[in-house]
Amino acid sequence: MLLALLGLFFGVDTSVLTGGDQAPVSQSAPAQPGQDEVYDFADRIMTSSNQVWGGIFQQSGQTYNQPRMFLFSGATNSGCGRATSAVGPFYCPADSTVYLDTSFFDQMDRQLGGGGDFAYSYVIAHEVGHHVQNELGLSEQVQRKQQQVSEAESNSLSVRVELQADCFAGVWGNHVSSLANITEEDVREAVNTAAAIGDDHLQEQARGYVQPDSFTHGSSDQRVRWFMRGFTTGNPNQCDTFKGSYSQL
Ligand SMILES: [Zn+2]
Numbered sequence: 001m002l003l004a005l006l007g008l009f010f011g012v013d014t015s016v017l018t019g020g021d022q023a024p025v026s027q028s029a030p031a032q033p034g035q036d037e038v039y040d041f042a043d044r045i046m047t048s049s050n051q052v053w054g055g056i057f058q059q060s061g062q063t064y065n066q067p068r069m070f071l072f073s074g075a076t077n078s079g080c081g082r083a084t085s086a087v088g089p090f091y092c093p094a095d096s097t098v099y100l101d102t103s104f105f106d107q108m109d110r111q112l113g114g115g116g117d118f119a120y121s122y123v124i125a126h127e128v129g130h131h132v133q134n135e136l137g138l139s140e141q142v143q144r145k146q147q148q149v150s151e152a153e154s155n156s157l158s159v160r161v162e163l164q165a166d167c168f169a170g171v172w173g174n175h176v177s178s179l180a181n182i183t184e185e186d187v188r189e190a191v192n193t194a195a196a197i198g199d200d201h202l203q204e205q206a207r208g209y210v211q212p213d214s215f216t217h218g219s220s221d222q223r224v225r226w227f228m229r230g231f232t233t234g235n236p237n238q239c240d241t242f243k244g245s246y247s248q249l
């Protein structure tokens with residue numbers, strides 16, 4: 001099912017992507033003082049998303065290699081280079097790791113007054129969405145394509161990538177019973193908060209090596225719409241943001 005979707009995007013021979021030769025990796029992160037609560041929460045979301053995506057991949061006869069999770073504050077080294085302080089959450093395809101900057105969550109907490117559980121979940125599920133894209137071989141294909149096209153076209157591909165990660169986050173949400181009552185308004189609040197903090201972080205950020213995640217890409221209407229599409233259907237095949245004209249995303 002997912003492979004059919006992938007072929008649709010780029011017309012590639014998807015048989016090369018079915019290898020699944022990597023051994024599944026377990027999540028790991030050092031428990032840091034004062035961050036246990038964030039760690040536990042993030043760990044629960046990761047465990048849940050491993051179950052959901054493992055099941056979806058299995059249904060289409062594929063193996064899902066679980067991402068690693070790493071919490072940091074200040075700065076960290078990653079397989080994608082050194083991340084400077086306040087880079088925000090990001091996903092590194094080179095080491096299949098979701099990097100979560102705890103200061104981003106602290107800021108989220110302050111803005112949402114402690115009611116940010118769903119917003120936290122959304123941010124983590126969005127990063128996992130990028131991992132799913134990596135597992136599908138999409139990240140590499142998009143990057144290759146971006147080197148061959150104009151800057152404008154390259155930017156529009158980035159937006160498609162971001163909106164698909166949102167849709168994948170929604171697919172995960174569909175499979176989580178405790179999120180059954182999440183409304184479009186809750187999604188909008190989460191999307192807007194992540195984008196606002198993302199903006200702050202981008203401004204504060206010194207020139208680091210890691211590409212910060214583009215929470216600001218795509219309008220919030222688009223992001224909410226694509227999240228809701230994944231959320232209401234639970235079907236990753238509904239997340240084909242590469243199809244159709246850019247203006248209709
Ligand atoms: Zn993203």
